[in-house]
Amino acid sequence: QQQVKQSPQSLIVQKGGISIINCAYENTAFDYFPWYQQFPGKGPALLIAIRPDVSEKKEGRFTISFNKSAKQFSLHIMDSQPGDSATYFCAAIQGAQKLVFGQGTRLTINP
């Protein structure tokens, strides 16, 4: 019940396209859902996050869509660029508990 399942494991998108990464969870007590971006050889960086009381959050080209009833949330990258090529992790947390991470998605944007 503490798992967060992320898909796909890897994704290739053409430059200018939309990248979509999906996550699903079981624990309805989760109350914060961040996404992290990790470039090779670097630590993950907090990209964008959402709380379950909103259905969508947008920051620049990055949007989180949240479906509370389906217990799913997704990251959309609009107008994907080669510089967006990285590994993306979704995560979930309940209050002061530990973050639960998805397995990661390796995104490649072809020029």
Add this chain to the structure above:
Amino acid sequence: SQTIHQWPATLVQPVGSPLSLECTVEGTSNPNLYWYRQAAGRGLQLLFYSVGIGQISSEVPQNLSASRPQDRQFILSSKKLLLSDSGFYLCAWRRLIEQFFGPGTRLTVL
């Protein structure tokens, strides 16, 4: 602003040698601190976390140990490294619900 440091950045050690990785956080007090390991091309495995000086919780029984001798210092250690200890070690700190990662240490055990 808060900053998290890890050193060394890279390390190559022989099997059976000891290990000490250090993590320090600046600009905050009494942070929750975490050690993660990431195998090549894999996800993040939580190893240890600490909510205060001398308070360590272990997530996975293994060849490693952690200590927190000071409020903003977190150390990952091993007495004898195994080949399977190779990986990318990440320290993280947490402010309220947001968690921030350090730059990582690449450990190769030969």
